[in-house]
Amino acid sequence: MRELGHGGLTRGIEINTFDIASDFARQLSATCAYLAAPIYAGSPESRDAIMTQDVFRSAFERIAANDMIILSAGDLSERSLLMRYGMPSDVDIDGLQAAGAQGDLLGQFINSAGKPVDHEINRRAIALPLEALRDVPNVVLSSGGLNKVGAIAAALRSGLCNVLVCDEDTARAAADLAAKWRTQEGD
16 A cells, blocks of 8 residues: 555644654555655646656556545635645636536646646646556545535546545435436436
8 A cells, every 4th residue: 555646745734644644654564655746747748747757657647556446526715724734825726617617636727527727736646647547457535525516526537546445425415416417418
């Protein structure tokens, strides 16, 4: 088990995600490795330059080679740590919503059909490309709370996750919303 999914927040917050990852790895007697990079580069060109460096290329190859990845969905509310602490100053919630974003997986924003939105922030994410999750046998989405219903519904529709760990009320609401979107979009 490795914690290598994507870059991290670049300032201190009320929880320490590195501690969470290392504690989880310790409980599983697993190895924990960190990706020492911000979650977003300053531009798509900067991101491309970072991602071509040997250390990052090999890290993402190791991530993609895992037989299980555990991730969470982020919402667009002020409750989201990413929205509060991780977004570059030139990106705002209104712009993401205008692009159709319902939430994010690995710092990459998806729409109600579970597809990446056309927004520059997705081209700046220092993260495993979402499509690479299709080659991982077990992708666990562990996320809950009614504030995340839209994000979880979009993640369910993406087909990128094959296990959901969630509270019952949120799971029902997300499944209902995903079905509603599917019907509206004629899927």
